[in-house]
Amino acid sequence: MKKIFLLLLFLPQIIFAQTFPSPHFPQNVFRNPLDIPMLLAGGYGEIRPGHFHEGLDLKTEGRIGLPVHAAAAGYISRISISNTGFGHVVYVTHPDGFTTVYGHLNRFNPALENYVKQQQYAKESWAVDLKFPPGMFPVKQGQLIAYSGATGSVAGPHVHFEIRNTLSEHPLNGLLFGLNIKDNIPPTVYRMALYNMDRSIYEQNPDVYGLQKESGIYAPSKKLILFNGDKIGFGVQALDHMNNTSGTFGIYEEILYVDGKPQIGFRLNNIGYEETRYVDAHTDYKTFKETGRHFELLFSLPGNKLPIYYNFGGNGTLDISDGKAHTIKIIVRDADGNTSTVQFEVQKNPTFKGLEKMNYANTMYVSSRNIFENNHVQFYLEPGTLYDSICFHYQQVSTDKPGFHSGIFQLGNSDIPMYHSFNLNLKPQKTIPESLHNKVVIVRRDSRGSGEDVRAAKWDRGWLVARFNNFGNFSIQTDTIPPVITPLNIHDNVDLSKAADIRFRIGDNKSGVASYRGELDGKWLLFGQKRNVIYYTFDEHCPPGEHTLKLTVTDAVSNQSVRIYHFKR
Ligand SMILES: [Zn+2]
Structure with missing residues (x-):
C-alpha cells in the first residue's frame, strides 16, 4: 500500500473560552404553528444515522390534516416535495433574520397547492423544489400555510418544525426561543465510556460503566475506577425527557470537570447541514454499531470539525500518569437548564504495563490522502474522510454464486464512519458479455454480510467505478431484471x-x-x-x-x- 502524506493541518475544532457564549435568540417571537398544545416527539440535537435531528417534532395527536400556521410574519420563500426527507415542506422567511421550516405536511393551503400543481405539470415532475421572492406569498403571523401529514421519511404523523438562521441556513435549537414547552425533568444518564487517548478510538473498545443515581448523583458502582492507560477521555450515554410526553430527547450540553476545574464542554444549538454528518465523530460510531448505544464524546476526534466544543482549561484528554486519584465530574444539561451530575474517581491502574503495539503496516490517517491499490481494487480517501486513524484490512474471497463477476472484496470495517464518500474501482475477474455492459452494479454489504447497497457502475478503462460512503464487502454483479x-x-x-x-x-x-x-x-x-x-x-x-x-x-x-x-x- 502506498501512502502520500500531505502537509495538511487537521486540528480538532475546539474553541478556547471561559464559559459557553450566551446564545442571543429572541424570546416569544414565534407562535406554536399548531392549534393544539406543543408536545414533542423529537427535539434538537438527537443523534440520528448520519445527522443530528435539528428540528422540533410537534405531535399531532396521531392525526393528519391539522392546520399549520406561520409562526411569525414573513413570506413563503421555498416549497419542496419529495418522497424522502421532509416530504412536503414549507419555508417561511421572517424579517428578523430567521427562517422557519414546516415538514412532513399533507398538503399546502389552496393558493399554494394550485401554484405547485401548475409547476409540477410544467416541469413534468411530482418532486419539486421551488423558491419564491418576498412579494409572492407574504404571510401574517398565524396565517394558514398548510395541513399536517406524514410525508417524507417519517415513522408517523407529526410536524417537523425548525428555526434557522436565514443567512447561514443553520438550524438553531428551537427550544431556546421561549416556546411554551414544559420540561422540568433532568436528563437520564445511563452509562459512561472511558477511552485510552493514546490509541485511535477505532482500534479499542472503551471501558463501559453502568451508572446508578444515588442521592442525586450518577455514579458507577465502584467509586474509584482503575484505568489501564496514561491518558483518558470520556463519553456519556444520556437522554433527556420532557413532561407529558413519552418521547426521549437529545442532550443540550455537557461539561467535564477534573479535580474541580472545568476542562471541556459541548453545546448543541447551531449546526449547519455541511457539519451535521460529524455526528458520527461526536459519538463513538463503532461502539454504536456494535452495541446500539450512543456515547457522546467529551473530546473532539482529530477529523471532527464540529464547532461545538469549548476548551475551558483542557481538550478532554486527562493525563493520569501521576498515579494519583482524580475526581471526575460531568454535568449533563437539557435546554431548559435541568441538570444531572456524574461523579467518580479515576486512577491509573498500578499494574498497567503499557499498550500492545498496533499493526502500523496498513494504517490510514485523518489528514492523509489514503490510497489502496492492487490488480483488482483501487480507491483513495481524500484527506478529512476519516475522523481517527484506522488499521485497514483487506481480503479477497472467491465465490461461485451466479450473477457474480468478481470475488467478494472485504475492504476494511463497515463500522468506521467517513465524512467524504469515495470512488471504488473494481476489475471484473470474469468476462462480462458486451450485452451486459450497461447492466453492471457494484454491491456493498456491511462487514457482517447484511444490508445491501447497490450502485450502478460506470466503466473506466476496463475498471468498474461506483461511489460509496463506507467500507464493507464489495462485489461486481449484474442487474437484468426490470422493475x-x-x-x-x-x-x-x-x-x-x-x-x-x-x-x-x-x-x-x-x-x-x-x-x-x-x-x-x-x-x-x-x-x-x-x-x-x-x-x-x-x-x-x-x-x-x-x-x-x-x-x-x-x-x-x-x-x-x-x-x-x-x-x-
Ligand atoms: Zn423531525
Whole structure:
C-alpha cells in the first residue's frame, strides 16, 4: 500500500473560552404553528444515522390534516416535495433574520397547492423544489400555510418544525426561543465510556460503566475506577425527557470537570447541514454499531470539525500518569437548564504495563490522502474522510454464486464512519458479455454480510467505478431484471367512475427504482409517491370518458417495465 502524506493541518475544532457564549435568540417571537398544545416527539440535537435531528417534532395527536400556521410574519420563500426527507415542506422567511421550516405536511393551503400543481405539470415532475421572492406569498403571523401529514421519511404523523438562521441556513435549537414547552425533568444518564487517548478510538473498545443515581448523583458502582492507560477521555450515554410526553430527547450540553476545574464542554444549538454528518465523530460510531448505544464524546476526534466544543482549561484528554486519584465530574444539561451530575474517581491502574503495539503496516490517517491499490481494487480517501486513524484490512474471497463477476472484496470495517464518500474501482475477474455492459452494479454489504447497497457502475478503462460512503464487502454483479409494477386498483377496461385515485406499488430487486412516468392519453400525469406506492388523484386532468394510461418504471441501470391500461372515467 502506498501512502502520500500531505502537509495538511487537521486540528480538532475546539474553541478556547471561559464559559459557553450566551446564545442571543429572541424570546416569544414565534407562535406554536399548531392549534393544539406543543408536545414533542423529537427535539434538537438527537443523534440520528448520519445527522443530528435539528428540528422540533410537534405531535399531532396521531392525526393528519391539522392546520399549520406561520409562526411569525414573513413570506413563503421555498416549497419542496419529495418522497424522502421532509416530504412536503414549507419555508417561511421572517424579517428578523430567521427562517422557519414546516415538514412532513399533507398538503399546502389552496393558493399554494394550485401554484405547485401548475409547476409540477410544467416541469413534468411530482418532486419539486421551488423558491419564491418576498412579494409572492407574504404571510401574517398565524396565517394558514398548510395541513399536517406524514410525508417524507417519517415513522408517523407529526410536524417537523425548525428555526434557522436565514443567512447561514443553520438550524438553531428551537427550544431556546421561549416556546411554551414544559420540561422540568433532568436528563437520564445511563452509562459512561472511558477511552485510552493514546490509541485511535477505532482500534479499542472503551471501558463501559453502568451508572446508578444515588442521592442525586450518577455514579458507577465502584467509586474509584482503575484505568489501564496514561491518558483518558470520556463519553456519556444520556437522554433527556420532557413532561407529558413519552418521547426521549437529545442532550443540550455537557461539561467535564477534573479535580474541580472545568476542562471541556459541548453545546448543541447551531449546526449547519455541511457539519451535521460529524455526528458520527461526536459519538463513538463503532461502539454504536456494535452495541446500539450512543456515547457522546467529551473530546473532539482529530477529523471532527464540529464547532461545538469549548476548551475551558483542557481538550478532554486527562493525563493520569501521576498515579494519583482524580475526581471526575460531568454535568449533563437539557435546554431548559435541568441538570444531572456524574461523579467518580479515576486512577491509573498500578499494574498497567503499557499498550500492545498496533499493526502500523496498513494504517490510514485523518489528514492523509489514503490510497489502496492492487490488480483488482483501487480507491483513495481524500484527506478529512476519516475522523481517527484506522488499521485497514483487506481480503479477497472467491465465490461461485451466479450473477457474480468478481470475488467478494472485504475492504476494511463497515463500522468506521467517513465524512467524504469515495470512488471504488473494481476489475471484473470474469468476462462480462458486451450485452451486459450497461447492466453492471457494484454491491456493498456491511462487514457482517447484511444490508445491501447497490450502485450502478460506470466503466473506466476496463475498471468498474461506483461511489460509496463506507467500507464493507464489495462485489461486481449484474442487474437484468426490470422493475415490478403491481396495480392496486386498476386493470384493463375497468370502470373507474367511482374511484378517487389510481395506485400502483413499484419496486426493483437490485439497483432500485430510479424514475417512473405516468401518461394519460399521451400526456404526462401527476403521480405522487409515498414509499413504494405511486398514486394519481382524479382531478381536472382526467375528465369523464375513455382513457389510456401508460406507466413506465425504470431502474438505475435502465431496465424498464411498461404497463398500458384502458379505462373509463
Ligand atoms: Zn423531525
